Amino acid sequence: MAESGPRRKLAAILAADVVGFSKMMGENEDRTLRNLKACRSLTDEAIKLNHGRIFGSAGDSVIAEFASPVDAVVAATEFQRNLRDRNENATDEDQMLFRVGLNLGDVIIEGDNLYGDGVNVAARLEASAEPGGITLSGKFHDEVCRKLDMSFVSTGEQEMKNITNPVPTYKIEVSALPKKEASSETEPIIETAAEDKGSISDQGLTDKPPAIVVLPFSNMSGDPEQEYFADGITEDIITNLSLWKTFPVISRNSSFTYKGKSVNLKEVSEEMGVRYIVEGSVRKGGNKVRITAQLIDATEDHHIWSERWDRSLDDIFEVQDEVSSSIAAQVSPAVKGQEQNRVVRKQTKNMNAWDEYLRGLSIFNSKGDYGEVKEHCYKSIELDSQLSDAYILICRCLRN
Structure with a gap:
């Protein structure tokens, strides 16, 4: 029997190291190692609290993986902000600056280590970052830019050693981040407190909710051509959940690696670093649609909630909102009765x-012909010029 190929997965990679570390070591080893230990306590804590795993650490460098790009950028901004605040109260000799690179890409799993371009690009991005700064790839930026209230600055395409194609890059203005004591109203990232691995209690505002992943909904229509519709429902539910900004939600790219596979939910929980899993199905027939969804606590291996909706297509957005609202209320009690605090998406009324937008999105996600993607988007805009998602998808095609 032929040997199977290496295991792969999609991961958000964080790479960081100290600026001018060799020079500092040459000047005073004891002081440098003492300061490195103090700074590493800040970086490692932020990575751990945001569901990251450090798999590489040599000297002054840190490489970590995250199931969610949102978790990765939250960890990076948290520890860069904390390091900046530490430096303000330290002597010049005791100050340390880190560079950070963030990438989302395919990696090869080898024991506890990860390899491949997904890791290599993160390392190259880190090397190009400003001292005390954060640089991210275009693919990473696309996943987080609409989910986080922070500013990203395009820094153009960069040629990277041993990487075939130029990589679009962005940076985060760390200098604009508020101090740790700032109120949640001015916080530029999803507000998350210390992790509580026990059950979620009424202290949801101070305990960090566990992460959640929405697996691709099954297409039960009996028509393979309706696959795009089921995928679109899934993606919209992921986006709706992300808008609550009260618990981490695994990105679409990561969750769709399980599409079409028979999965063990316990293994999904461990691989993704999540506690909660949402799965469901979509059946579309004529102007009617049936959506089923269930929420599972994978760590306890039991169903928390399930529901079924039989509606007309005209009510599809109401159903999607009901699904995400019900799941949010189960995952984080803090959101109950807080509908007014949630970001609201304005959806089209033209089905x-x-x-047309969903058809274009399906082609885009499957790496199809961008010309065909734009054709569907233009048709969508002709039918409803206020559907912003279609404009955004056209821009993503043009940028790629």
Whole structure:
């Protein structure tokens, strides 16, 4: 029997190291190692609290993986902000600056280590970052830019050693981040407190909710051509959940690696670093649609909630909102009765416009012809010029 190929997965990679570390070591080893230990306590804590795993650490460098790009950028901004605040109260000799690179890409799993371009690009991005700064790839930026209230600055495409194609890059203005004591109203990242591995209690505002992943909904329509519709429902539910900004939600790219696979939910929980898993199905027929969804606590191996909706397509957005609202209320009690605090997405009322957009999105996600993607988007805009998602998808095609 032929040997199977190496295991792979999609991961958000964080790479960081100290600026001018060799020079500092040459000047005073004891002081440098003492300061490194103090700074590493800040970086490692932020990575751990945001569901990251450090798999590489040599000298002054740190490499970590995250199931969610949102978790990765939250960890990076948290520890860069904390390091900046530490430096303000330290002597010049005791100050340390870190560079950070963030990338989302395919990696090869080898024991506890990860290899491949996904890791290599993160390392190259880190090397190009400003002292005390954060640089991220275009793919990483696309996953987090609409989910986080922070500013990203395009720094153009960069040629990287041993990487075939130029990599679009962005940076985060760390200098604009508020101090740790700032109120949640001015916090530029999803507000998360210390992790509580026990059950979620009424202290949801101070305990960090565990992460959640929405697996691709099954297409039960009996028509393979309706696959795009089920994928679109899944993606919209992921986006709706992300808008609550009260618990981490695994990105679409990561969750869709399980599409079409028979999965063990316990293994999904461990691989993704999540506690909660949402799965469901979509059946579309004529102007009717049936959506089923269930929320599972994978760590306890039991169903928390399930529901079924039989509606007309005209009510599809209401159903999606009901699904995400019900899941959010189960995962984080803090959101109950807090509908007014949630970001609201304005959806189209023209179902044909939305359908054209979903068809284009499906082709884009499958790396199909961008010309065909734009054609669907233009049809969508002709039907409803206010559907912003179609404009955004066209821009993503043009940038790629």
